[in-house]
Amino acid sequence: MSIWIDFFGAEIRYVDTPSFGRTRIAEAGKGNAESLLLMHGIGGHVEAYSKNVVALGKHFHVIAFDFVGHGLSEKKLDIVYTPATYVEHLRELMDVLGIDKAHISGESLGGMVAGGFAIKYPNRILRAILNTTGGIPIVSDKGRQDFLDLAALSAKNFGHAPTHETVRLRMQWLMYEGNWSRLLTDELVESRLRIYQQPDFQKSAPLVFARLAKAAAGDALPDMVDLEEIQCETLLFWTKYNPIHDVEAAKAALPRLKHGQLYVMKADAAHWPQYEADEEFNDVVTHYLKTGKI
DSSP states (O other): OOHHHHTTTOEEEEEEETTTEEEEEEEEOTTOSSEEEEEOOTTOOGGGGTTTHHHHTTTSEEEEEOOTTSTTSOOOSSSOOOHHHHHHHHHHHHHHHTOSSEEEEEETHHHHHHHHHHHHOGGGEEEEEEESOSSSOOOSHHHHHHHHHHHHHHHTTSSSOOOHHHHHHHHHTTSOGGGHHHHOOHHHHHHHHHHHTSHHHHHHHHHHTHHHHHHHTTSSOOOOOOGGGOOSOEEEEEOTTOSSSOHHHHHHHGGGOTTEEEEEOSSOOSSOHHHHTHHHHHHHHHHHHHHSOO
């Protein structure tokens, strides 16, 4: 199915934020009582949630958005790209949209932002979902190698012209191998390639990926989320084949959450559960956000 058939019924538009400029959003479910913000991973964009915005919009006012420096949002060259920066982008977007309090869900980098937002703005979050999140300790040798592989694959797509093949390899890293033939379509790869080929992305990408590159080279410690400081109800949403942080890493992180639960997806998936097994993801997310239970 086409990405844009999946998005049928959503509104794709741009809003201006004071510090981070033009921000692309995909929105559905206006008028629903509770809002839900969805955030992608590093190097990602709203298409990561093409299978979720409309489905979750039946229950919530849903907004997926491109982080500053990503997708079709503004590419700022005068900021440092850290999780704290994206936390402030999220806050400003909520302010502009008139959303006082919301559920916050993020995948990978987006999970780190959700956790950081919950810590800094506890009065503005309902429940949090940290979806295959970064910002927790890596516990296995395979996880450490996965981290190095991610940095290497990301580096191939900036500083020189990205190609269909380099983007496909980067996106294969996101998905369980058994899902490649079904889900890793030319359209999905081409949509990311078009974004990566933009001159403004080529300028911002070295800044966006700088901390990842430094951490992979051993020149900096990876950014971490102080899970103990998160006071809201929080779901660790995991998969059996998640790279870098395997299920054991999630189990080790769980006791650090005051009000935490762990859900491991039944379907085979890796780092993109919301795309690889969208029906299970949408059902679990809806039930959890409505009830606080899995």
